[in-house]
Amino acid sequence: MTKSIYDTIVKRIEIQECKITLTKEKVIKEAYQMATSLRELLNETKKLVSDKGFIDKDQEINFFKYVKPQLLGKLIYYNKVYRIETSCPTKAGELYKIYFENELEKLNKEFQEHFVDSDFYRYIKSDRKDLDKKYFALGNIDIIEGLNSFVFEIDPNFSTYYDYKVAHIIADELLYTYIRNRLSPDNEYDSPSLTYTNYDDMFWTDSKNALIELIYALYAARSLSNGRLAISKISTIIETLFQIELGDFHHAFHRMKVRSGSKTAFLDHLKVSLEEYMSRNL
Template sequence: MKHPLPIIVAEIQKHERKLSAEAPCFIDEAYKMTSYLQELLRSVKEDVLKEGFSSKDEEIHFFKLVKPYILGKLIYYNKVYRIETACPASNGNLHQCYFGLQLRELKQEYKEHICNSEFYRYYSSGRTDRDEHYYTLGNINYYDGLNSFVFEIDPNFSTYFDYKVAKIIANELIYNYLTTKLSPGLNPDVLLQDGDAKDIFWTQTKNALIELIYALHAADAVSHGKLGIRKISMVFQILFRVSLNDIHHSFHRMKTRAGSRTAFLDQLKISLEEYMDKDL
């Protein structure tokens, strides 16, 4: 099987985790992921054009799953980079209005170009009976009234509908990104229905919490390391009702601070050992 999806997903997620830990801010991460995915897609295209496919099943697998995953991520990170670099403010009403507008535009695009289409109903239902028509080369039917960009695609590396799947994947990612931007706390009172949860709050410094988050990420202690720093951070922000702002900058300051770079983790170890000694 050419470029099996699990291998492609693992490679991309590994790169995402690396940049999530190293990039000083999300803008930098989005830019570097865009460059990485563009090069990955170019490399994969070169391989496909050179070697082709060994079977129809392999071709369908590639254009239904593999290419749309790479391209969908590429569209997502490029869009996020454009949104972030045009953002007018870091907080306040202008900030909220900007991301609110982006979300409305995304929903409008979904209504006009995706949700009512025959292909979207086919894709979302999980059907496979027309896979050979949608995901093999040479079946583009211009009588269907396709979008004009179809004239710019490489017919040797696109079935047209692989791009449609990529857009669906990208739109879902962008939607999650925008809703998080608009509601960073995701309304903790809804997520934490138990009334006792209102008494849960972080009493150490924000830097201490960031140190803990990065430690858990580095040890692959959450979801086997498949979650990025931001997602883990969001869980803690929701749980403890605390805003951590740009944790990447805080982490990079920790890497160069005087004394122990893991001051909170060092203190945790000491506190736990002292607590254990009380039971002896």
């Protein structure tokens, strides 16, 4: 399996997501369509892995740590959105608010129980790589480590078990932002264009990767709202402000972490440019 195939998988997800709005009027239909499309793509990808295999162990680990979890995570996410929205008792009022508050409470409880205090969650969040061969190489599933019983049902040729856990982390983080937006009076899914004044002459002219680097820097430094904003919400705001579609910015960021040379090329460029500007204006 080559890098071009990886890029194709990511691109197909981006194309599908560009077609949806997740407004209250369309969310059930769109979530169902996304879940259906992603399930088909996951099946295609599984067949591709079965037929082509991997070039080396590094590519295998990269697939099960980054590529498959993004695909499976979004499938889980859209499926959960569909289930939540089809069970929602009303589209407005107190019952609506109570319903989504309960969903948020359930999500928080599940996340606390299964992820927050686990060594694996800390491993993923700290961006470590020293145990990647244990977690993301095929053939290492250990049924004695207290894994959930469904481990007996997974395909050992298309899962390391931990790719599923990463996918669930991704899905739960996306769902957390979605539910919070549903509870927010200024729900950005309803009308992103109403959140900010549209400036037709203001748009991003550098690369998408440069903007993604900047977004993650602001998020990591907790420079916006004391760090309370989710990375996906910051991205949505920036996309609206600068009239740009960033697509799967999570995967783009993961590619930055392994690129040759400086991992913060754009931030380095900003620093040099500002210092030169300061020197010219002494």
